[in-house]
């Protein structure tokens with residue numbers, strides 16, 4: 001369980017998150033949606049303790065940091081590092097021993113090659129692989145579906161379900177609503193720094209309609 005209590009975050013005079021309260025339970029998948037700049041990544045960075053914020057984040061873990069895997073929307077790689085080395089770097093940091101990496105290479109990445117030679121989607125899949133192999137209890141996936149091909153999306157969706165079955169806590173953001181609809185137990189919307197009440201599965205269509213209506217109200221003719 002992770003609980004966020006009265007969390008607010010500003011960058012200088014700009015308030016990005018206001019009084020966020022949310023609880024993430026084990027064995028559940030939580031989706032976070034919101035327009036570009038709504039504050040999704042900022043919320044995730046606060047959860048990963050990469051930001052200073054007002055409010056409190058508590059969990060039933062003594063060392064949440066060591067059990068939280070964070071797939072950032074633009075993962076970082078060292079120069080001149082191979083896929084295999086990148087994975088071992090991250091798993092060694094957690095003192096997790098990875099046997100049989102070849103078998104666990106679910107996205108069939110060329111792990112002996114330099115990551116700098118990977119395509120965008122391959123880099124994303126490498127980052128997903130490393131976060132999974134770290135054996136985390138909590139997972140934050142910021143835009144995991146961005147840039148990955150259909151087959152990999154299907155594999156990743158199946159992995160999400162498996163994580164849920166294993167009792168892990170999963171928090172995920174995506175602009176592709178269908179991917180969240182498939183996987184999530186609850187979806188929250190961030191708008192102007194505040195969080196909506198949770199939408200449960202039976203109200204996902206209602207949320208999607210609401211978001212579509214808002215977009216349709218914009219006068220796209222202005223640009224043409």
Ligand SMILES: Nc1ncnc2c1ncn2[C@@H]1O[C@H](COP(=O)(O)OP(=O)(O)OP(=O)(O)O)[C@@H](O)[C@H]1O
Pocket residue numbers: 011016034035036037038039040041042043073
């Ligand atoms: N380091 C920073 N300094 C100043 N402002 C920032 C910083 N990081 C983010 N912001 C601002 O905070 C707001 C929220 O950004 P954030 O990246 O959390 O949005 P997001 O919902 O993840 O957007 P996207 O869907 O585009 O990824 C934006 O207005 C952004 O400009």
